[in-house]
Amino acid sequence: MAELKVNINGNEFKNPVIVSSGVFGYGREYEEFVDLSKLGGVATKGTTLYRRDGNPGKRIVEVPSGLLFSVGLQNPGIDYYIENELPNLLSKGTNVLSNIAGSDIDEYVAIVEKLEETDAPIIELNISCPNTSGAPLGTSCAGTEKITSIIRKMTKKTLIVKLSPNVGDIAEIALAAEAAGADAVSLINSIHAMKIELGSRRPFFHNNVGAYSGEAIFPIALRMVWETASKVKIPVLGIGGVTNGEEALQMMVAGATCVEMGCAIFRDPYAPLKIIEQMNEWLDNNGVKDINEIIGSVKPW
Amino acid sequence: MRYVQGKYPLLAKNNIARGIYEMNILAPDLAALAVPGQFVHIALAGHSLRRPISICRIDEAHGVIKIVFALKGQGTRDLADVPVNSTLDIMGPMGNGFTLLEPGRKVILIGGGIGVPPMVGLSDYYREYATAISGFRDASIKILQDEFEKNGSRTILCTDDGSAGIHGFVTQPLEELLSSDGHYDCVYACGPMPMLKVISGICGKYDTLCQVSLEQHMGCGIGACLVCAVNIRRDGEEHFLHVCKDGPVFDSREVVW
Numbered sequence: 001m002a003e004l005k006v007n008i009n010g011n012e013f014k015n016p017v018i019v020s021s022g023v024f025g026y027g028r029e030y031e032e033f034v035d036l037s038k039l040g041g042v043a044t045k046g047t048t049l050y051r052r053d054g055n056p057g058k059r060i061v062e063v064p065s066g067l068l069f070s071v072g073l074q075n076p077g078i079d080y081y082i083e084n085e086l087p088n089l090l091s092k093g094t095n096v097l098s099n100i101a102g103s104d105i106d107e108y109v110a111i112v113e114k115l116e117e118t119d120a121p122i123i124e125l126n127i128s129c130p131n132t133s134g135a136p137l138g139t140s141c142a143g144t145e146k147i148t149s150i151i152r153k154m155t156k157k158t159l160i161v162k163l164s165p166n167v168g169d170i171a172e173i174a175l176a177a178e179a180a181g182a183d184a185v186s187l188i189n190s191i192h193a194m195k196i197e198l199g200s201r202r203p204f205f206h207n208n209v210g211a212y213s214g215e216a217i218f219p220i221a222l223r224m225v226w227e228t229a230s231k232v233k234i235p236v237l238g239i240g241g242v243t244n245g246e247e248a249l250q251m252m253v254a255g256a257t258c259v260e261m262g263c264a265i266f267r268d269p270y271a272p273l274k275i276i277e278q279m280n281e282w283l284d285n286n287g288v289k290d291i292n293e294i295i296g297s298v299k300p301w
Numbered sequence: 302m303r304y305v306q307g308k309y310p311l312l313a314k315n316n317i318a319r320g321i322y323e324m325n326i327l328a329p330d331l332a333a334l335a336v337p338g339q340f341v342h343i344a345l346a347g348h349s350l351r352r353p354i355s356i357c358r359i360d361e362a363h364g365v366i367k368i369v370f371a372l373k374g375q376g377t378r379d380l381a382d383v384p385v386n387s388t389l390d391i392m393g394p395m396g397n398g399f400t401l402l403e404p405g406r407k408v409i410l411i412g413g414g415i416g417v418p419p420m421v422g423l424s425d426y427y428r429e430y431a432t433a434i435s436g437f438r439d440a441s442i443k444i445l446q447d448e449f450e451k452n453g454s455r456t457i458l459c460t461d462d463g464s465a466g467i468h469g470f471v472t473q474p475l476e477e478l479l480s481s482d483g484h485y486d487c488v489y490a491c492g493p494m495p496m497l498k499v500i501s502g503i504c505g506k507y508d509t510l511c512q513v514s515l516e517q518h519m520g521c522g523i524g525a526c527l528v529c530a531v532n533i534r535r536d537g538e539e540h541f542l543h544v545c546k547d548g549p550v551f552d553s554r555e556v557v558w
């Protein structure tokens with residue numbers, strides 16, 4: 001049994017596997033299958049200031065090696081989260097990443113003011129939601145720096161900024177977040193994508209475009225994690241298309257301290273636990289005693 | 302546990318009509334939990350998303366569930382290709398079943414096309430007190446009428462093109478039954494949305510309780526990912542509730558059509 005513990009900004013993770021935001025709600029449903037205390041962490045559904053009903057029409061469809069989705073941040077609002085979900089999650093013996101989203105800076109500020117009053121240890125600042133209207137703040141360095149520095153000044157909690165892949169150079173955006181005081185960056189959020197129904201000529205989603213997640217995006221995410229981790233000094237959390245332990249380890253070799261896994265859980269509700277086992281098995285078979293040894297151990301040509 | 306996930310043996314598979322298959326699956330723990338109207342979520346090799354399929358019949362004594370499905374795209378084609386005696390990766394039973402009245406109440410079961418299968422589980426329960434109205438595009442895709450008849454349920458068959466039974470839609474016999482003197486305590490319906498909408502309107506007119514089973518594209522199947530939204534009016538407000546967790550069965554008066 002290799003040592004699987006990792007650390008981000010003083011928060012100890014018993015293993016690097018976190019279930020990523022949006023696929024897991026606030027943890028209650030999948031608890032039927034997964035003992036949350038076995039997970040490194042849980043990132044909650046992106047939560048806004050007020051309740052949001054999300055997008056009308058169909059919200060998910062399978063595409064080759066993955067899926068497209070367009071939820072539009074349906075959530076019950078931050079007050080509901082703080083009152084009804086956060087205390088429950090905090091009692092589960094895992095790290096809770098409170099994922100928050102806003103449509104402008106004022107909304108983020110109002111959410112963080114409320115979260116600041118709670119014991120939530122970690123904020124995952126989603127500045128990259130692909131499924132709401134308007135360009136997310138996280139698509140420019142200036143926008144990223146502005147929102148990150150404003151939130152940084154408001155909170156002593158660990159601040160992870162979640163980045164969009166829908167940009168020219170993600171490492172530059174990560175540097176902007178770092179300069180503005182982020183404790184870590186997580187990447188990638190889903191990739192803008194589209195499907196059209198030929199018969200009706202209508203885009204599949206009411207929002208016209210959706211977001212691509214799943215196996216297909218793993219190689220893209222891995223490349224972005226590597227590029228980012230080789231530029232920033234703060235920890236990186238790798239996300240995107242991870243379905244097994246070896247892929248999770250590739251993310252870590254590329255420089256990720258933790259790995260978030262998202263939609264693979266739809267196929268296999270036990271996937272997060274299996275990934276942890278598979279990582280451990282690989283480490284044991286390859287004589288690695290401590291997983292921290294492999295973080296960023298990539299040997300580029 | 303409300304649901305289970307595992308690999309369950311496929312006992313039998315039959316092509317029962319053009320492009321429609323039935324499968325019997327040995328799943329004792331799942332069968333023991335299931336009630337009519339719930340569904341299973343099936344994983345297939347090479348597919349990122351599971352496929353939701355209604356439970357057609359539950360044979361708790363033998364630990365067997367039956368599903369009936371139509372070929373639609375690659376997922377259902379791959380499902381139909383799964384060989385007998387191999388296993389299927391199934392999660393279930395998912396969702397809330399139909400609300401059952403006490404046995405002996407008179408009910409109407411309406412299935413449109415591939416919406417017919419979940420009605421069989423209700424016929425197993427209400428038996429001769431059920432009238433099953435089934436509608437198909439044409440006679441080549443007519444399914445499950447024997448099952449209703451063996452239960453003693455009355456069957457009324459409709460086809461859009463008149464190639465079998467009544468030439469017309471299921472809503473015509475429904476209106477006749479409800480306007481006749483025989484009192485019905487509940488109408489259960491599953492099928493295409495436009496059909497359900499008209500049924501809901503007719504039941505409203507005769508002040509008869511109506512439970513509809515809805516479909517939506519799904520991810521998790523358990524209420525976590527919020528992708529299977531349907532617009533429901535509850536407590537005077539419209540909400541996007543979720544077919545997998547809050548449904549698939551809804552009171553037709555709540556559905557914002």
Ligand SMILES: Cc1cc2nc3c(=O)[nH]c(=O)nc-3n(C[C@H](O)[C@H](O)[C@H](O)COP(=O)(O)OP(=O)(O)OC[C@H]3O[C@@H](n4cnc5c(N)ncnc54)[C@H](O)[C@@H]3O)c2cc1C
Pocket residue numbers: 061062340350351352353354355356369370371372373374375376377378415418419515516517518519544549
């Ligand atoms: C609660 C519920 C019960 C169902 N019961 C049955 C049943 O008993 N028998 C039966 O034949 N079919 C049933 N369906 C529909 C069945 O799930 C779809 O026909 C099937 O998912 C199509 O997959 P595909 O890959 O063959 O088709 P494709 O059209 O290629 O599928 C592409 C994607 O869209 C999704 N999708 C397409 N149509 C539907 C649909 N109508 N509902 C949900 N997702 C869809 C698929 O799951 C897949 O992710 C049910 C659906 C729901 C939601």
Ligand SMILES: Cc1cc2nc3c(=O)[nH]c(=O)nc-3n(C[C@H](O)[C@H](O)[C@H](O)COP(=O)(O)O)c2cc1C
Pocket residue numbers: 020021022023045046047069071073099126129162188189190212213214215217239240241242260261262263264520526528
């Ligand atoms: C249905 C669904 C909903 C999501 N909702 C959110 C969200 O609310 N906030 C967020 O930051 N990311 C959200 N994501 C993105 C995931 O957290 C993750 O970044 C992305 O799916 C890539 O990882 P994966 O390929 O492992 O799923 C969502 C993803 C899916 C599939």
Ligand code: FES
Pocket residue numbers: 518519520521522523524525526527528529543544545546
């Ligand atoms: S499919 Fe995930 S909430 Fe219904």
